[in-house]
Amino acid sequence: xxxxxxxxxxxxxxQKKHRDEEGVFIAEGPKxxxxxxxxxxxxxxxxxxxxxxxxxxxxxxxxxxALPVDQQELERISQLTSPNQxxxxxxxFETPEAIDVKGKISLVLDTIQDPGNLGTIIRTxxxxxxSQVICSTDCADVYNPKVVQATMGSIARxxxxxxxxxxxxxxxxxxxxxxxxxxxxxxxxxxxxxxGLIIIGNESKGIHEEIVxxxxxxxxxxxxxxxxxxxxxxxxxxILSKIT
Amino acid sequence: xxxxxxxxxxxxxxQKKHRDEEGVFIAEGPKxxxxxxxxxxxxxxxxxxxxxxxxxxxxxxxxxxALPVDQQELERISQLTSPNQxxxxxxxFETPEAIDVKGKISLVLDTIQDPGNLGTIIRTxxxxxxSQVICSTDCADVYNPKVVQATMGSIARxxxxxxxxxxxxxxxxxxxxxxxxxxxxxxxxxxxxxxGLIIIGNESKGIHEEIVxxxxxxxxxxxxxxxxxxxxxxxxxxILSKIT
Numbered sequence: 444x445x446x447x448x449x450x451x452x453x454x455x456x457x458q459k460k461h462r463d464e465e466g467v468f469i470a471e472g473p474k475x476x477x478x479x480x481x482x483x484x485x486x487x488x489x490x491x492x493x494x495x496x497x498x499x500x501x502x503x504x505x506x507x508x509a510l511p512v513d514q515q516e517l518e519r520i521s522q523l524t525s526p527n528q529x530x531x532x533x534x535x536f537e538t539p540e541a542i543d544v545k546g547k548i549s550l551v552l553d554t555i556q557d558p559g560n561l562g563t564i565i566r567t568x569x570x571x572x573x574s575q576v577i578c579s580t581d582c583a584d585v586y587n588p589k590v591v592q593a594t595m596g597s598i599a600r601x602x603x604x605x606x607x608x609x610x611x612x613x614x615x616x617x618x619x620x621x622x623x624x625x626x627x628x629x630x631x632x633x634x635x636x637x638x639g640l641i642i643i644g645n646e647s648k649g650i651h652e653e654i655v656x657x658x659x660x661x662x663x664x665x666x667x668x669x670x671x672x673x674x675x676x677x678x679x680x681x682i683l684s685k686i687t
Numbered sequence: 688x689x690x691x692x693x694x695x696x697x698x699x700x701x702q703k704k705h706r707d708e709e710g711v712f713i714a715e716g717p718k719x720x721x722x723x724x725x726x727x728x729x730x731x732x733x734x735x736x737x738x739x740x741x742x743x744x745x746x747x748x749x750x751x752x753a754l755p756v757d758q759q760e761l762e763r764i765s766q767l768t769s770p771n772q773x774x775x776x777x778x779x780f781e782t783p784e785a786i787d788v789k790g791k792i793s794l795v796l797d798t799i800q801d802p803g804n805l806g807t808i809i810r811t812x813x814x815x816x817x818s819q820v821i822c823s824t825d826c827a828d829v830y831n832p833k834v835v836q837a838t839m840g841s842i843a844r845x846x847x848x849x850x851x852x853x854x855x856x857x858x859x860x861x862x863x864x865x866x867x868x869x870x871x872x873x874x875x876x877x878x879x880x881x882x883g884l885i886i887i888g889n890e891s892k893g894i895h896e897e898i899v900x901x902x903x904x905x906x907x908x909x910x911x912x913x914x915x916x917x918x919x920x921x922x923x924x925x926i927l928s929k930i931t
Contacts, residue, residue, distance in 0.1 A: 559803060563918045572911030600913045630928070667816030667931060669844045674807045677924035680917065684874070684925040687911055 445491065445516050453491070453520040453532065459584045466535050468586035472527040477503055478596035479533055485599045491520060492529035500529075522588035535586060538602050542577060542611075544618055546638055548687060550576045551620075553608060553654055554645040555675055558583045562593020563676035564643065569597035571683040576601055577640075579608040612657045615640065619659045622650050623678055627661030636686045643679050646672055689735065689760050697735070697764040697776065703828045710779050712830035716771040721747055722840035723777055729843045735764060736773035744773075766832035779830060782846050786821060786855075788862055790882055792931060794820045795864075797852060797898055798889040799919055802827045806837020807920035808887070813841035815927040820845055821884075823852040856901045859884065863903045866894055867922055871905030880930045887923050890916055 455461040456469050467488060470479055473496065479485040480503045490509035492500075497509045517526045542549075550568050555561050561583045568576050583590055585603040594601075612620060622642040642658065644650035650658075664673060664681050673681075699705040700713050711732060714723055717740065723729040724747045734753035736744075741753045761770045786793075794812050799805050805827045812820050827834055829847040838845075856864065866886040886902065888894030894902075908917060908925050917925075 563921065566914050567917060567921050569912045569914040570908075570910055570917050595914065595916070597914050664814075664928060666814055668813045670810050670813040670839065670841050672839070673811060673814050673924065674920060676918060677807065677811050677921050680921035680925050681928040684908060684928070 445510060445512050445520070449510075450516075450519050453530070456532065457522050457588060459587070462535070462584070462586050467532050468535055468591060469522060469588050470531045470533050470591055471521060471523055471529065471588070472592070473500075473529055475592070475596055476529045476531045479531060479599055480504065480507070482596075482599040484536060486534035487531050488534055489532040490529060491517065491531075493517065496528045523592070536599070536602070538604055542575065542604050542606070544615065544638075544640060547575075548573055548636055548638065548683075549640050550679060550683075551608070551612075551640050551642045552576060552578045552582050553642055553650050554579055554648065555582045555643065556645070557675075558587045558589035559593045560646075560674065560676050561585065562590040562595075562598075564679050565590075565594045565601050565603065566597040567676060567680045567683060569594075569601050571687045573683070573687075574600075574602060575604065577604045577606060577608075577611070580605050609651075609653050609657075612640075612654060620657055621660050621662055622655060622658040623682055624650065624655075624661045624663055625666075625672075627663040630662050630664050630682060630685050633662060633685055639686075641679075641682060641686070643675050643682075646675050689754060689756050689764070693754075694760075694763050697774070700776065701766050701832060703831070706779070706828070706830050711776050712779055712835060713766060713832050714775045714777050714835055715765060715767055715773065715832070716836070717744075717773055719836070719840055720773045720775045723775060723843055724748065724751070726840075726843040728780060730778040731775050732778055733776040734773060735761065735775075737761065740772045767836070780843070780846070782848055786819065786848050786850070788859065788882075788884060791819075792817055792880055792882065792927075793884050794923060794927075795852070795856075795884050795886045796820060796822045796826050796919075797886055797894050798823055798892065799826045799887065800889070801919075802831045802833035803837045804890075804919050805829065806834040806839075806842075808923050809834075809838045809845050809847065810841040811920060811924045811927060813838075813845050815931045817927070817931075818844075818846060819848065821848045821850060821852075821855070824849050853895070853897050853901075856884075856898060864901055865904050865906055866899060866902040867926055868894065868899075868905045868907055869910075869916070871907040874906050874908050874926060874929050877906060877929055883930075885923075885926060885930070887919050887926075890919050
């Protein structure tokens with residue numbers, strides 16, 4: 444049985460303000476929660492789950508208290524339209540103070556505000572072995588429940604930084620900056636890269652002009668049909684598939 | 688001023704049953720509605736819009752009646768969380784009885800149930816110049832408002848068919864069937880294709896076993912990191928980028 448104050452507390456974590464204050468976020472569903480429980484980087488604080496889930500996953504819990512809830516209670520605390528067996532409150536991941544971009548490829552996101560897109564981009568970066576994604580401060584919050592869900596567990600493996608993008612890019616020395624744009628060098632002619640920053644822009648507005656000025660190479664995914672643009676996560680996937 | 692029965696009627700089009708009965712669907716937002724108004728294949732039946740929108744777009748309307756509504760009325764009829772200026776009721780597109788797969792690449796979707804994913808796949812297919820997408824009957828409905836929205840107008844250019852996938856694939860002669868799977872030939876080693884069926888499967892369940900048996904070539908996007916799978920739309924984009 445879950446108390447009223449617990450329900451209120453968990454619901455409050457749907458808002459960034461409360462997540463920031465407490466340094467935690469919500470993860471839901473058996474797949475994601477299990478992945479977080481198995482990941483040494485993740486500190487799962489509380490688990491709320493159906494009795495059946497707790498019985499089956501007792502070993503995965505490794506001593507973490509799991510409060511049994513019924514379906515109705517789960518619905519009250521869940522951020523999903525179809526709550527799925529288990530919800531966990533997890534400590535936010537630590538990110539190092541300094542961002543190390545040497546010898547690796549990093550994705551840089553300019554104003555990716557759709558939570559599903561941001562989560563899918565993080566998942567895609569993870570698939571292609573990237574260790575970090577650098578976001579402008581006006582991107583969606585990585586701990587937004589919809590972002591967490593869309594990462595499908597990759598949130599525990601990919602470090603996500605938030606920076607003032609113009610300042611930060613201005614400070615980058617000796618590293619090439621690539622930008623995905625509607626006009627540029629055909630991605631098909633690109634070789635694989637060992638190092639670089641790949642900027643993906645907002646779908647409707649593209650990359651900010653001040654940022655475009657800092658770019659060393661513009662790359663493009665040639666358009667063969669009628670669509671005006673590609674989804675940002677799809678574009679990121681195509682580029683990473685080619686250069687990694 | 689919109690009548691109660693009009694509101695009820697438009698709201699009912701959120702459900703497939705009512706869309707099927709009336710042969711229409713809903714499109715929302717200035718970008719999508721304008722694209723449909725400009726497209727000769729699209730028959731826009733009714734437009735409900737803020738007065739400002741109607742004033743600016745009078746010419747695009749080409750004689751179609753547009754009923755002015757206020758923000759509150761728009762919110763009542765909209766399927767979006769943030770209604771945006773205009774909503775149109777549009778006749779469903781005609782699709783030919785027979786599906787012609789000769790001399791072209793077609794995407795074939797096995798159980799893509801997430802509306803956003805389906806819409807993004809159609810948009811991606813359009814970007815790469817594909818003219819058709821063939822869906823198993825248990826894919827999301829292409830006229831679901833979330834699918835329509837995610838296609839960003841590509842719904843007017845890409846023909847979408849629904850078939851019993853096993854029967855239909857069994858009947859395909861003289862065309863190669865490719866499937867995107869976790870194990871197969873590296874997409875990097877593929878050449879571009881002029882003709883073929885490319886099957887994309889459900890993200891969590893993959894492609895049905897009975898369908899895998901009908902496949903001529905399995906292709907894979909090599910995984911370099913920790914993510915278990917790629918988003919179906921991202922996978923489709925990577926493959927189309929390589930083979931078109």
